[in-house]
Amino acid sequence: MVNMTIKEIAEILGVSTATVSRVLNKSGGYSDKTEKRVLSVLEKYNYQTNVMAKGLRTKSTKSVAVILPDMANEYFAKIALAIENYLMPKGYSINIYNTSADINKEQVILRDLQSRGVDGIIYISGDQGLPNESLKHNIPVVCVNQLEDLGQEVTVIESDNNHGGYLATDLLLKNGCQNILLLRDERHIIPVDERQKGYEKALKENHKPVKDDLIRRISFDVTEAQRSIEEVIKEGIMFDAVFASSDLLAIGALKALQKKELKVPNDVQVIGFDNVTFSMYSNPSLSTIHQDTQELGTQAAKYLFDWMEKSILPSHSRTVIPVGLVKRETTK
Amino acid sequence: MVNMTIKEIAEILGVSTATVSRVLNKSGGYSDKTEKRVLSVLEKYNYQTNVMAKGLRTKSTKSVAVILPDMANEYFAKIALAIENYLMPKGYSINIYNTSADINKEQVILRDLQSRGVDGIIYISGDQGLPNESLKHNIPVVCVNQLEDLGQEVTVIESDNNHGGYLATDLLLKNGCQNILLLRDERHIIPVDERQKGYEKALKENHKPVKDDLIRRISFDVTEAQRSIEEVIKEGIMFDAVFASSDLLAIGALKALQKKELKVPNDVQVIGFDNVTFSMYSNPSLSTIHQDTQELGTQAAKYLFDWMEKSILPSHSRTVIPVGLVKRETTK
DNA sequence: GCCATTTACGTAATCGTTTACGTTTCATAA
DNA sequence: TTATGAAACGTAAACGATTACGTAAATGGC
Numbered sequence: 001m002v003n004m005t006i007k008e009i010a011e012i013l014g015v016s017t018a019t020v021s022r023v024l025n026k027s028g029g030y031s032d033k034t035e036k037r038v039l040s041v042l043e044k045y046n047y048q049t050n051v052m053a054k055g056l057r058t059k060s061t062k063s064v065a066v067i068l069p070d071m072a073n074e075y076f077a078k079i080a081l082a083i084e085n086y087l088m089p090k091g092y093s094i095n096i097y098n099t100s101a102d103i104n105k106e107q108v109i110l111r112d113l114q115s116r117g118v119d120g121i122i123y124i125s126g127d128q129g130l131p132n133e134s135l136k137h138n139i140p141v142v143c144v145n146q147l148e149d150l151g152q153e154v155t156v157i158e159s160d161n162n163h164g165g166y167l168a169t170d171l172l173l174k175n176g177c178q179n180i181l182l183l184r185d186e187r188h189i190i191p192v193d194e195r196q197k198g199y200e201k202a203l204k205e206n207h208k209p210v211k212d213d214l215i216r217r218i219s220f221d222v223t224e225a226q227r228s229i230e231e232v233i234k235e236g237i238m239f240d241a242v243f244a245s246s247d248l249l250a251i252g253a254l255k256a257l258q259k260k261e262l263k264v265p266n267d268v269q270v271i272g273f274d275n276v277t278f279s280m281y282s283n284p285s286l287s288t289i290h291q292d293t294q295e296l297g298t299q300a301a302k303y304l305f306d307w308m309e310k311s312i313l314p315s316h317s318r319t320v321i322p323v324g325l326v327k328r329e330t331t332k
Numbered sequence: 333m334v335n336m337t338i339k340e341i342a343e344i345l346g347v348s349t350a351t352v353s354r355v356l357n358k359s360g361g362y363s364d365k366t367e368k369r370v371l372s373v374l375e376k377y378n379y380q381t382n383v384m385a386k387g388l389r390t391k392s393t394k395s396v397a398v399i400l401p402d403m404a405n406e407y408f409a410k411i412a413l414a415i416e417n418y419l420m421p422k423g424y425s426i427n428i429y430n431t432s433a434d435i436n437k438e439q440v441i442l443r444d445l446q447s448r449g450v451d452g453i454i455y456i457s458g459d460q461g462l463p464n465e466s467l468k469h470n471i472p473v474v475c476v477n478q479l480e481d482l483g484q485e486v487t488v489i490e491s492d493n494n495h496g497g498y499l500a501t502d503l504l505l506k507n508g509c510q511n512i513l514l515l516r517d518e519r520h521i522i523p524v525d526e527r528q529k530g531y532e533k534a535l536k537e538n539h540k541p542v543k544d545d546l547i548r549r550i551s552f553d554v555t556e557a558q559r560s561i562e563e564v565i566k567e568g569i570m571f572d573a574v575f576a577s578s579d580l581l582a583i584g585a586l587k588a589l590q591k592k593e594l595k596v597p598n599d600v601q602v603i604g605f606d607n608v609t610f611s612m613y614s615n616p617s618l619s620t621i622h623q624d625t626q627e628l629g630t631q632a633a634k635y636l637f638d639w640m641e642k643s644i645l646p647s648h649s650r651t652v653i654p655v656g657l658v659k660r661e662t663t664k
Numbered sequence: 665g666c667c668a669t670t671t672a673c674g675t676a677a678t679c680g681t682t683t684a685c686g687t688t689t690c691a692t693a694a
Numbered sequence: 695t696t697a698t699g700a701a702a703c704g705t706a707a708a709c710g711a712t713t714a715c716g717t718a719a720a721t722g723g724c
């Protein structure tokens with residue numbers, strides 16, 4: 001069945017299109033009686049407003065763009081899902097843009113956003129920071145994660161990475177570990193650096209030295225993590241715990257330890273970061289720091305919504321979402 | 333910088349909007365000279381066409397909806413990603429709709445699709461089949477996966493589940509297994525049933541009986557899988573291999589076996605289905621059947637594209653994508 | 665040079681809404 | 695009764711593109 005237009009509805013009722021539009025938008029200027037008549041006909045013919053026509057006139061498409069590195073990555077996907085769950089019931093539709101790998105894709109995306117006239121953008125950073133250009137188009141932008149310092153210009157929602165690093169390290173220390181290896185992403189990005197700062201803070205609080213040869217920087221890759229741990233063992237460096245800056249790296253560490261017949265958690269304790277679904281299923285199941293992707297997405301969506309609909313510019317440019325300690329089998 | 337309109341561009345050039353529109357759409361009816369002049373001005377002012385205005389006129393939004401159960405599930409996300417990678421370079425944008433959990437969300441989505449005027453729909457089935465209504469709106473629909481028999485009415489892209497089941501079982505048999513436990517999703521949906529048929533086919537070809545007490549139907553859940561295997565062991569049923577109808581269930585089986593101190597693959601061999609990322613990282617790494625999500629998505633997108641742009645109705649209503657055997661450490 | 669085509673462009677209607685402005689209706693007060 | 699104001703509704707111009715149709719200019723053939 002093809003859609004009705006406002007004009008057709010108006011003709012059926014013997015009123016003007018203006019009246020129909022008014023009751024559709026509840027903008028007043030009609031009697032109770034006509035409201036009921038109009039509504040019943042709209043209902044009867046299952047009228048759906050044509051968003052393009054409406055958008056052309058009002059310059060609002062009721063759609064937001066979610067830009068992320070890779071939706072096949074559970075972490076980003078979960079955040080995007082939370083965004084959708086918040087925004088869909090409010091009448092918005094979500095356009096997903098994967099930036100992955102392609103550098104000039106960013107350009108294509110920005111052009112597309114502009115010509116489609118999205119009402120807002122949520123930018124989830126992973127590999128690279130927010131491109132400055134996207135701020136130039138005077139359309140609301142909210143960022144999840146902050147990779148580089150962008151000043152006060154943008155609204156950022158992020159996990160409490162520092163405290164996460166602290167929590168993980170503190171647990172290991174409380175469990176009696178003396179030499180905690182930090183296995184971290186080699187890139188200089190804020191979230192990872194913050195996790196390391198939390199690690200160092202916990203050590204200092206417990207009057208332990210921060211040893212450079214216990215801090216390993218590697219690329220974000222499972223086999224790299226595995227190789228790195230094997231290397232450390234070969235070098236004869238003593239350690240009784242591994243804090244990996246992500247679950248993926250922790251899994252690699254786990255594999256290396258199990259290959260070397262080291263018992264987890266008896267010989268070496270391991271803790272990751274993120275709490276991806278699989279960390280629960282590994283064997284032994286992985287202790288980790290939970291990132292609240294649900295809340296990251298919801299908060300970002302909420303800020304964007306208020307900005308778009310009520311023109312409320314977020315009051316604080318940084319919002320920090322708490323993280324949680326998840327104890328499983330790789331720690332005591 | 334705010335966007336230019338065709339009218340403004342035309343005024344700058346001293347031509348009509350029609351001429352500008354014509355060179356924009358390369359529809360002919362202009363000289364080489366004016367084409368160059370127009371293009372240079374378009375370039376200079378970084379003109380972006382307003383998709384809403386264009387869509388209103390042409391009734392095409394250059395956007396497609398991807399409906400899936402849950403984008404946080406890697407399997408669905410990968411298919412959606414492949415769709416995006418195919419369709420974005422062709423000028424389409426992707427609207428993602430998660431149906432998860434919410435029954436009446438399906439209704440909301442369908443209404444939204446209609447009022448937004450998407451040019452096409454790709455429906456990725458997971459938990460539930462395609463709702464009939466979506467076919468009524470005379471807009472191109474392509475389905476990935478087929479849960480129930482829908483007749484010839486729809487275009488379906490799916491993995492060769494039957495052959496996957498066969499490959500998995502055949503490997504186990506060739507490895508000398510005598511009693512292969514089939515751990516399957518309890519739901520009566522085609523993909524799972526087909527995997528079982530492949531399992532039975534391999535057994536019959538090797539003159540082995542299909543034993544009912546070796547076929548376990550459980551809900552789609554890791555701990556359920558674990559529980560089920562523990563139960564089988566408690567019942568004293570002999571088995572030397574497990575073929576799980578998905579990697580998730582295989583992981584559960586693995587956990588149960590390791591808890592019972594059964595060695596994988598020496599005492600029991602295990603093989604899953606899907607080849608999710610994590611199957612590679614489990615310990616021991618999981619042998620499995622690879623579903624080509626890349627190809628599933630690309631093919632679906634290709635069919636939809638031809639349908640939308642060239643009005644080519646897909647010639648065969650079912651397209652089967654080959655699966656592959658991935659041997660890792662849980663099989664010999 | 666003249667007529668017939670073809671080419672190049674302009675004019676204006678159209679897509680389906682919203683909304684400023686104008687008009688009618690009606691209740692109320694003087 | 696009549697003036698007054700509010701309430702209810704209609705008219706028509708936008709929003710920014712596309713495109714059928716008309717017209718002027720260029721081209722070609724004789």
